[in-house]
Amino acid sequence: MNVLLLRAFTVAAAVGWVVGCQHLDVSSQGDPDRLLRGTVTAQATLPAGAEIVVRLIDPATAGEATAPVRSDLPLGDRARPPAIERPVGEYRIVLDAMTTEPVPFELEYRAEDTTLRHGLNVDVKISYGGRLRFRTLSAQVVTLASSPFPQDIAVQPVP
Numbered sequence: 001m002n003v004l005l006l007r008a009f010t011v012a013a014a015v016g017w018v019v020g021c022q023h024l025d026v027s028s029q030g031d032p033d034r035l036l037r038g039t040v041t042a043q044a045t046l047p048a049g050a051e052i053v054v055r056l057i058d059p060a061t062a063g064e065a066t067a068p069v070r071s072d073l074p075l076g077d078r079a080r081p082p083a084i085e086r087p088v089g090e091y092r093i094v095l096d097a098m099t100t101e102p103v104p105f106e107l108e109y110r111a112e113d114t115t116l117r118h119g120l121n122v123d124v125k126i127s128y129g130g131r132l133r134f135r136t137l138s139a140q141v142v143t144l145a146s147s148p149f150p151q152d153i154a155v156q157p158v159p
Helices: 002-021 113-118
Strands: 033-041 051-057 087-094 103-110 120-128 131-135 151-154
Touching (some): 033 120, 051 103, 120 151
Parallel strands (some): 033 151
Antiparallel strands (some): 033 103, 051 087, 051 120, 120 131
């Protein structure tokens, strides 16, 4: 009787182990060193000397403050410190000549698969004449599924 009970317990444990292991994620992680390719389209003529900055930002760290809020001040005086953005990667180019064509970019960055599963935001700014002229106003998100493909980033004029 004890042998039969021991065998039944062993079979139940093996079945539980096999069923439980079916839910484990044992897929290998991709190489964290990555390259994002694409183009920046401004729908306007960009002059020579225009600086284009393409940044990839992890939104999970974008809202972190630079310093804690002081709790010894009255509620109305507790200003939130400015949020800092921690780019995962950045690409800068200064145009040598005027162009109306989309400007290509290649941004090297480092991100684990888990980071890319929740997505990274692409932020593009174009400046010339000492002023910010164009930037991304709508969200452009790069995920694990979209990261291997070229990204076409459209920027809008800044008022």
